[in-house]
Amino acid sequence: xxxxxxxxxxxxxxxxxxxxxxxxxxxxxxxxxxxxxxxxxxxxxxxxxxxxxxxxxxxxxxxxxxxxxxxxxxxxxxxxxxxxxxxxxxxxxxxxxxxxxxxxxxxxxxxxxxxxxxxxxxxxxxxxxxxxxxxxxxxxxxxxxxxxxxxxxxxxxxxxxxxxxxxxxxxxxxxxxxxxxxxxxxxxxxxxxxxxxxxxxxxxxxxxxxxxxxxxxxxxxxxxxxxxxxxxxxxxxxxxxxxxxxxxxxxxxxxxxxxxxxxxxxxxxxxxxxxxxxxxxxxxxxxxxxxxxxxxxxxxxxxxxxxxxxxxxxxxxxxxxxxxxxxxxxxxxxxxxxxxxxxxxxxxxxxxxxxxxxxxxxxxxxxxxxxxxxxxxxxxxxxxxxxxxxxxxxxxxxxxxxxxxxxxxxxxxxxxxxxxxxxx
Ligand code: AFD
Ligand code: MN
Ligand code: MN
Numbered sequence: 001x002x003x004x005x006x007x008x009x010x011x012x013x014x015x016x017x018x019x020x021x022x023x024x025x026x027x028x029x030x031x032x033x034x035x036x037x038x039x040x041x042x043x044x045x046x047x048x049x050x051x052x053x054x055x056x057x058x059x060x061x062x063x064x065x066x067x068x069x070x071x072x073x074x075x076x077x078x079x080x081x082x083x084x085x086x087x088x089x090x091x092x093x094x095x096x097x098x099x100x101x102x103x104x105x106x107x108x109x110x111x112x113x114x115x116x117x118x119x120x121x122x123x124x125x126x127x128x129x130x131x132x133x134x135x136x137x138x139x140x141x142x143x144x145x146x147x148x149x150x151x152x153x154x155x156x157x158x159x160x161x162x163x164x165x166x167x168x169x170x171x172x173x174x175x176x177x178x179x180x181x182x183x184x185x186x187x188x189x190x191x192x193x194x195x196x197x198x199x200x201x202x203x204x205x206x207x208x209x210x211x212x213x214x215x216x217x218x219x220x221x222x223x224x225x226x227x228x229x230x231x232x233x234x235x236x237x238x239x240x241x242x243x244x245x246x247x248x249x250x251x252x253x254x255x256x257x258x259x260x261x262x263x264x265x266x267x268x269x270x271x272x273x274x275x276x277x278x279x280x281x282x283x284x285x286x287x288x289x290x291x292x293x294x295x296x297x298x299x300x301x302x303x304x305x306x307x308x309x310x311x312x313x314x315x316x317x318x319x320x321x322x323x324x325x326x327x328x329x330x331x332x333x334x335x336x337x338x339x340x341x342x343x344x345x346x347x348x349x350x351x352x353x354x355x356x357x358x359x360x361x362x363x364x365x366x367x368x369x370x371x372x373x374x375x376x377x378x379x380x381x382x383x384x385x386x387x388x389x390x391x392x393x394x395x396x397x398x399x400x401x402x403x404x405x406x407x408x409x410x411x412x413x414x415x416x417x418x419x420x421x422x423x424x
Contacts, residue, residue: 001076001410002113003083008395011404015396018145022383031383036350040388042315043346045339046090047078047116048323049098052332053421055285055325064330066411067421072109073097074421076394077411079113080331084401086394087339092118092167092321095158097129097422103164110165112332118169119211120162124151125175125219138176140196141189141225148196155200163205169272169319170204171246172197173213177220177227189225194238201239211246211272211319212236216253218283228259230253236270244272248323250283251275259298266306273319276342285325287334289341296341297377300349314346330408336398340385347381 027033052074054064068074075091082088091110093100100106110117110414132150137143137273139151159170176193177183197212204210214232215224226232228247236243252258265271278286278296287326289296307314320342325333353372360368386396395401 001080001407001414003080003401003405003407005393007405008083008393008401010128011224011401012390012396014293019383019386019390019396023387026379026381027387029379030351032351033384036347037388037391037393039314039350040343041086041392042384043343044087044089044315044320045342046092046321047081047088047335048092048094048121048321049074049078050094050421051322051324051326051335052077053332055327057327062327063418063420064326065417065419066408066415067331067419069415069421071100071106073415074098075106075109075113075115077332078115080402081335081339081398082114084395084398085336085339085343086389086392087343088335089114090118090321090402091166092114092121092171093161094121094123095161096123100161100165105397107165117162117165117167119155119171120158120165120167120169121173122158123156124154126172135175138174138189138225139194140172140174141176141184143188143192147151148192151200152196156203159203159205159208160202162208168207169209169211170200171211171213171272172200172320173215173246173248174224174226175219177217177222177224180223181222184223184225186223190231190234191224194235197235197239197243201271204242208242209272209319210239210243212239212243213246213248213251213275214411215248215251215283229265233265233268233270243270245270246272246275246319248277248283249288250274250277250279250323254281258295259302262299263302263306266303266310269310271306271318273321275321275323276338277322277324285323287324287329287341288322288338289345290337293341293345294377296345297348298373300345301352302353304346304349305354319386331346332407333399333402334401340398343385343388344381347384348376348379351379351381351384352376382411 052068068077078091127134133147142148212232212235214226232245236245276288278291322338357372
């Protein structure tokens with residue numbers, strides 16, 4: 001299904017008066033408000049193709065209904081989100097879950113929905129039917145060169161798929177690691193991984209990047225071969241200028257200071273971008289901003305400060321993506337909430353009085369520094385984000401319109417009660 005412009009306008013119409021009043025009140029206190037709105041309108045967060053169906057745990061999966069059954073339907077789903085919020089104009093594909101079939105049709109559909117193809121993701125954490133070698137004991141780090149070769153070739157094949165869709169980056173997340181002491185020679189595992197990554201790197205087109213994603217634990221529980229940002233950065237530095245470290249918010253040990261990691265990676269010019277999600281305990285893949293919205297704001301604060309210090313383009317120089325799993329919520333509703341949380345944190349970082357913060361820092365005025373951060377964090381910027389959305393042609397309340405149009409009901413009618421999305 002598609003949402004037409006008229007439906008959005010009709011929905012917005014009765015809400016306009018109230019919105020205008022709230023926006024005017026807020027805008028009066030923001031000196032660079034027009035600039036902030038332009039930046040918000042430009043900022044797009046990619047939706048992963050694997051987050052459009054219901055997730056699950058090893059204990060079970062409670063399927064939703066009307067899930068997208070093929071790649072075209074996944075594009076349609078992202079198109080729905082984007083039509084509502086105008087901030088989700090990209091989709092990130094996971095191969096082989098989403099092998100592009102008819103390229104011309106797919107590209108046409110993407111163009112109609114105003115979507116581009118973001119980073120492509122390889123999968124060497126599962127065995128596929130008919131695959132010669134198993135990844136049970138790892139892929140790029142494997143002790144057997146034949147397994148490594150197979151995994152390298154898969155990554156190169158993913159790049160080729162990405163090229164055909166005008167993607168510009170490959171994200172590599174490895175489940176490689178060990179679950180017991182003594183299982184692995186760490187140095188050899190690192191070297192093997194590096195050599196494999198070098199082969200993949202050599203196959204990257206000139207204008208492509210490779211993102212090396214790290215994760216502290218799971219599925220391996222004793223060591224992960226790309227376990228933290230230090231290890232990822234080692235690989236990225238050794239690989240070269242097109243290699244970067246990707247931060248997934250859920251991939252740290254508890255209480256890690258992610259904002260500091262981000263600041264330093266950016267200082268080194270090695271931050272690839274983000275997989276946004278939220279968590280209480282580990283890689284929980286919960287809705288962005290649902291548990292730790294203050295941390296999200298602090299991260300965006302570092303991002304904006306760091307990007308400006310390096311003269312970077314906020315919208316295009318880093319990769320912005322959600323990486324979440326939806327076990328109990330409707331995936332589309334969850335994604336709408338996540339994007340809203342990201343836009344809000346970005347808006348907060350854009351409106352922070354950075355000069356004042358710098359002065360407080362120079363004077364070691366710890367109290368003032370906290371006041372400045374929290375003054376911004378506690379200001380309700382939702383009307384600002386809504387204004388940007390309105391000007392871009394989106395809905396004042398995306399979730400409200402999603403429910404009013406009974407979109408899920410429509411999707412169930414089209415796709416059936418039992419359609420299950422490919423992927424996790
Ligand atoms: C993993 C990572 C990574 C990977 C995904 C697979 O976050 O981004 O591609 O799950 O679904 O935990
Ligand atoms: Mn991720
Ligand atoms: Mn993850």
